Amino acid sequence: MSVEKIFDAVLDFEEDDVVALVKKEITAGTDVAKILNEGLIGAMDEVGKQFSAGILFVPEMLMAAQAMKAGLDELKPHLAKGASATRGTVIIGTVKGDLHDIGKNLVAMIMEGAGFEVFDVGMDVDVEKFLSAAKEKNANIIAMSALLTTTMPAMEEVVKAIRAQGLSIKTLVGGAPVTPAFAQKIGADAYCEDAPAAVEAARSFVA
């Protein structure tokens, strides 16, 4: 019932209410996946729909994102439970030209919780930054996020650079406009639609 309240509070941009409601649900023992998927992520999907329909605009989208992020921060320690020994090292970032980082942050959090060592290089990340971070940390995986159709091609540049330099680093791509067909076309090692799928793919890379 209150998960719906979280959904509504994100849509009302009520950051403090989102935090309070998330806390309340955690205390009540509600499944954290339900809080995340039906409350926080569900609300952002609705924001996206309303943005497409011209009901909401960029400032509102940003306010909703801030409210969602605040809820996510509250949830983070609970999502990261169950960490085990390091399974591999991941460099994660949002590609060049793209400033969307909520999904990327979520994937980073869940991967960390699943036992990977995760280095988040932020958003608007160019090829050089992805590669130098991967070399410095001796990473097995580069995970890239893109939320704009216009920034998706930047993923291919990273894949190409890895090949050109003969590095044995696996690539993982995701983000709302990214598809399995696109991932295959650019030669990425895997496409994943959400954070749990990213964990599974990453585990298969380092198994």
Ligand code: B12
């Ligand atoms: C919040 C938001 C913003 C915020 C971003 C704040 C932030 N700090 O991230 C702000 C207001 C800044 C913003 C700006 C813009 N936005 Co915007 N935004 C959104 C919105 C509403 C939600 C995105 C989100 O956070 N979703 C919640 C997260 C949890 O979901 P997610 O990112 O998809 O991540 C999940 C999966 O995709 C996957 N995943 C994500 N990354 C990765 C990476 C890997 C490796 C893996 C395996 C998986 C994975 O796992 C995640 C968890 O399940 C979307 C609509 C939507 N529903 O997608 C539009 C949307 C992405 N934005 C859009 C647009 C057009 C813009 C602007 C161009 C608007 C403008 N005219 O200025 C600018 C671009 C700025 C830029 N250069 O990047 C369009 C993109 C259209 C397109 N296909 O190109 C969308 C789809 C809205 C729409 N319906 O038109 N935006």
